[in-house]
Amino acid sequence: MKIIILAGGTGTRFWPQSREKSPKQFSSIIDKKSMIELTYDRFIPAFKKNDIYFSTNKKFVKKIKNFFPGVSEGNIIVEPEKLDTAPAMGFAAAHLFLKFPDEPMVFAPSDHFIANKKEFIKNLQLADQLIRKTGKMMDISITPNFPSTVLGYTRVGSKYLEKNGIKVYQFEGHVEKPDFNHAKKYLESGDYLWHANYYMWTPRLFLEAYKKYSPKHYKILEKIIEALKNKKIKTVNAEYKKMPKISIDYAITEKMDQRDVLIIKGEFGWSDIGAWDVLYDKMSRDQDKNKNLVQAQWEGLDTSGCLIYAPNKKVVATIGVDDMVIIDTKDALLICPHGRAQDVKKIVEKLKKTNRKKFL
Numbered sequence: 001m002k003i004i005i006l007a008g009g010t011g012t013r014f015w016p017q018s019r020e021k022s023p024k025q026f027s028s029i030i031d032k033k034s035m036i037e038l039t040y041d042r043f044i045p046a047f048k049k050n051d052i053y054f055s056t057n058k059k060f061v062k063k064i065k066n067f068f069p070g071v072s073e074g075n076i077i078v079e080p081e082k083l084d085t086a087p088a089m090g091f092a093a094a095h096l097f098l099k100f101p102d103e104p105m106v107f108a109p110s111d112h113f114i115a116n117k118k119e120f121i122k123n124l125q126l127a128d129q130l131i132r133k134t135g136k137m138m139d140i141s142i143t144p145n146f147p148s149t150v151l152g153y154t155r156v157g158s159k160y161l162e163k164n165g166i167k168v169y170q171f172e173g174h175v176e177k178p179d180f181n182h183a184k185k186y187l188e189s190g191d192y193l194w195h196a197n198y199y200m201w202t203p204r205l206f207l208e209a210y211k212k213y214s215p216k217h218y219k220i221l222e223k224i225i226e227a228l229k230n231k232k233i234k235t236v237n238a239e240y241k242k243m244p245k246i247s248i249d250y251a252i253t254e255k256m257d258q259r260d261v262l263i264i265k266g267e268f269g270w271s272d273i274g275a276w277d278v279l280y281d282k283m284s285r286d287q288d289k290n291k292n293l294v295q296a297q298w299e300g301l302d303t304s305g306c307l308i309y310a311p312n313k314k315v316v317a318t319i320g321v322d323d324m325v326i327i328d329t330k331d332a333l334l335i336c337p338h339g340r341a342q343d344v345k346k347i348v349e350k351l352k353k354t355n356r357k358k359f360l
Contacts, residue, residue: 115269
């Protein structure tokens with residue numbers, strides 16, 4: 001199996017720690033190491049280093065080389081333009097199609113939290129076996145514990161098999177980012193799982209899914225594959241920019257034939273660390289007796305349930321503050337209730353429309 005680490009996102013809900021030039025995957029948010037380093041380390045030594053690829057954009061190539069100085073140029077797949085996950089993942093599949101058309105691959109986000117690494121790897125190894133045996137796309141989904149509106153939901157049917165404690169289910173459909181009422185119904189139903197975004201298939205079959213469900217992308221990907229064969233980079237770049245900007249979930253997943261997919265129920269301590277409130281929940285073991293999670297020089301009175309991040313050279317003091325997110329950086333300060341942490345993305349959009357783009 002080949003690993004493709006997706007490292008082109010901007011992590012806007014983690015502003016002001018995450019910026020356009022240095023998004024959250026390159027930040028040390030949950031550990032001394034950056035999130036992308038933790039992701040990479042997760043695959044070693046179960047997978048060979050030359051079987052690990054990075055899918056990213058031009059802005060982050062230098063960062064990846066700095067974090068991973070031994071990585072081969074051929075293992076960095078550079079999107080010519082930022083056009084969301086459907087173009088980016090199709091482009092990565094096109095690259096691997098030329099080398100390993102029928103070798104299983106997994107798209108792995110670079111900013112997830114995984115508690116049990118060994119169990120996670122066992123899930124991928126089982127997926128590898130099942131792809132080779134059945135020809136079906138494998139995906140991983142997680143039991144939800146609250147009605148999230150920023151994640152996709154996968155509906156599962158009957159159990160397909162259970163092996164070494166890993167449960168695999170029939171696929172019965174996908175809904176991307178539902179509203180709160182629908183998310184609540186999915187949670188209550190018990191047959192919907194959070195989609196963890198670990199698409200696993202062969203490059204050939206993945207591209208065939210584009211042909212069937214997103215032909216506009218596929219026609220361009222065909223031209224890109226031919227241009228890559230002939231090393232016509234200008235043609236590759238020009239064709240890529242013509243692809244519709246859309247996520248893989250809307251372009252492909254919601255349309256997938258149920259018979260072509262199997263779902264692994266991931267039970268390895270997963271979380272999409274997508275916003276400050278999620279980070280706070282996941283780092284509960286590091287909270288103090290008043291449930292404060294602090295990475296700063298901090299002094300407080302009557303303060304509880306707060307997440308406080310600040311540079312080491314600055315002292316942060318709080319009085320009578322509860323359930324707040326306080327994130328201080330050199331040039332920007334964020335203060336909001338835990339319940340509004342998902343709205344940080346809206347602040348980023350507002351900053352884009354003003355003359356404050358230098359703070360993004």
